[in-house]
Amino acid sequence: MKSYSEHEVIIIGAGPAGMCAAIYLKRAGINPLIIEKNAPGGTLNITHKIENYPGYVDKDGTVLAFRMYSQVEELGIDLKKEEVLKIEKKDDLYLVTTNYNSYASKYVLIASGKIPRKLDAKNAKKYEGKGISYCAVCDGALYKNKVVAIIGGGNSAMESALYMSNIASKVYVINRSSVLRADKKEQDDVKKKDNVEIVYDCKVLEVMADSNKLSKIKLDNENILEVDAVFVCIGQESNTAYYQGLNLKTDNMGILVDVDMKTNINNIYACGDAISKKLYQVVTATGEGAIAATNIIKSIRK
Numbered sequence: 001m002k003s004y005s006e007h008e009v010i011i012i013g014a015g016p017a018g019m020c021a022a023i024y025l026k027r028a029g030i031n032p033l034i035i036e037k038n039a040p041g042g043t044l045n046i047t048h049k050i051e052n053y054p055g056y057v058d059k060d061g062t063v064l065a066f067r068m069y070s071q072v073e074e075l076g077i078d079l080k081k082e083e084v085l086k087i088e089k090k091d092d093l094y095l096v097t098t099n100y101n102s103y104a105s106k107y108v109l110i111a112s113g114k115i116p117r118k119l120d121a122k123n124a125k126k127y128e129g130k131g132i133s134y135c136a137v138c139d140g141a142l143y144k145n146k147v148v149a150i151i152g153g154g155n156s157a158m159e160s161a162l163y164m165s166n167i168a169s170k171v172y173v174i175n176r177s178s179v180l181r182a183d184k185k186e187q188d189d190v191k192k193k194d195n196v197e198i199v200y201d202c203k204v205l206e207v208m209a210d211s212n213k214l215s216k217i218k219l220d221n222e223n224i225l226e227v228d229a230v231f232v233c234i235g236q237e238s239n240t241a242y243y244q245g246l247n248l249k250t251d252n253m254g255i256l257v258d259v260d261m262k263t264n265i266n267n268i269y270a271c272g273d274a275i276s277k278k279l280y281q282v283v284t285a286t287g288e289g290a291i292a293a294t295n296i297i298k299s300i301r302k
């Protein structure tokens, strides 16, 4: 007896890219299986505001995640809440092993996004989940009327600073250079807030604690700031561990794909934040999900 179930297409990740691909496949009469380790919606679930996705004016990331998932559910698309640990070739199929089961398919679409880049400072790992957070939307409410630091100068750092300015009493933004990378509108919104102070040209060297509770950060300009929490928003990196065995071509931004979202390995496609590209946004992720699905459909029908 086979120790795995067979599927027409396996999609890894139910973020905007994976869910959009699944919708296209299902509407073409193909039954994909989505495997998602967390809640459907991916990074949308940790995004406070989405203001640049056409047609979506409600702003809340979790609401958009829920709407995309409702469409997936309405179409009767199969979704397993499991974590993919390994993909390997087995005859003319790919065997996908999760923490609970094994699945096989001729086609695999990698839509597993990225993971947050970690803070490279003394004790940062030790206080992860105990004052060091990678998601203001998830953990911000714990720091009502407290002092927090946001590390980073891009859009996600500005978004987190703005979000925390309505919860915390004081928000420091620690930026390693003399200019912020974020869009002007995001910067302007943050700069209007009286309780936000932007500290330029410095890095966090060390996370310090009193009685095992995060209490200060030491900067490389010798200053020490008293804070109750640190939100790290310094970008994201590839989530490569589970597909190491496939010999996929990658660069330091992600998986290399062609215009059809094909990787260098036959019948393995990739889309969204998982790939190497210039723009990491919801609108590009859904577009690439649609392109990948359309090409998988063509290949299946050949």
Ligand SMILES: Cc1cc2nc3c(=O)[nH]c(=O)nc-3n(C[C@H](O)[C@H](O)[C@H](O)COP(=O)(O)OP(=O)(O)OC[C@H]3O[C@@H](n4cnc5c(N)ncnc54)[C@H](O)[C@@H]3O)c2cc1C
Binding pocket: 012, 013, 014, 015, 016, 017, 018, 035, 036, 037, 038, 039, 040, 041, 042, 043, 044, 046, 047, 048, 049, 050, 051, 052, 053, 082, 083, 084, 085, 111, 112, 113, 114, 155, 156, 159, 239, 242, 271, 272, 273, 274, 280, 281, 282, 283, 285
């Ligand atoms: C703070 C922040 C704010 C942002 N704001 C905006 C914005 O305003 N507008 C905009 O357009 N974009 C924004 N983005 C970017 C946008 O969220 C991403 O580009 C988009 O979500 C990418 O979609 P995706 O489906 O490729 O990946 P993701 O949304 O990351 O989804 C990937 C999914 O794969 C799952 N997964 C990963 N590994 C495994 C595994 N091994 N097994 C099973 N499942 C797995 C993850 O749990 C996740 O659900 C923001 C990003 C961040 C971090």
